[in-house]
């Protein structure tokens with residue numbers, strides 16, 4: 001093998017190692033991964049664990065609501081949510097069984113809801129109307145039917 005071949009081999013190998021170390025360092029040091037899903041929960045004990053022992057909607061300030069919701073095959077609890085137009089709604093979500101999706105039509109709301117994790121997202125609802133909530137992760141035979149709605153008045 002020529003010396004210049006060895007030099008190039010060494011350089012390319014060094015570059016690969018460098019990139020690997022750099023990305024590995026980022027993954028560990030910066031805590032890569034979704035910013036949510038940091039809070040965990042025992043998926044077997046959702047019904048007994050606050051705040052999911054009382055799923056529902058609660059007003060927390062003027063024009064601000066908190067919705068505690070569980071997702072399970074093949075429904076959302078609570079079934080219907082109603083808020084006045086102009087409200088900001090903070091959703092706290094978890095799954096009682098498999099991975100579900102939480103997508104609200106005509107908004108940017110779109111989250112993956114995994115068993116064992118608590119998902120938190122917020123949305124301001126300015127336009128009155130009925131917002132369709134859909135599960136967008138395949139979760140079994142009843143996946144197509146898994147939906148609910150948010151009513152903004």
Ligand code: CUA
Pocket residue numbers: 072073074099100101135136137138139140142143144146
């Ligand atoms: Cu739940 Cu698809």
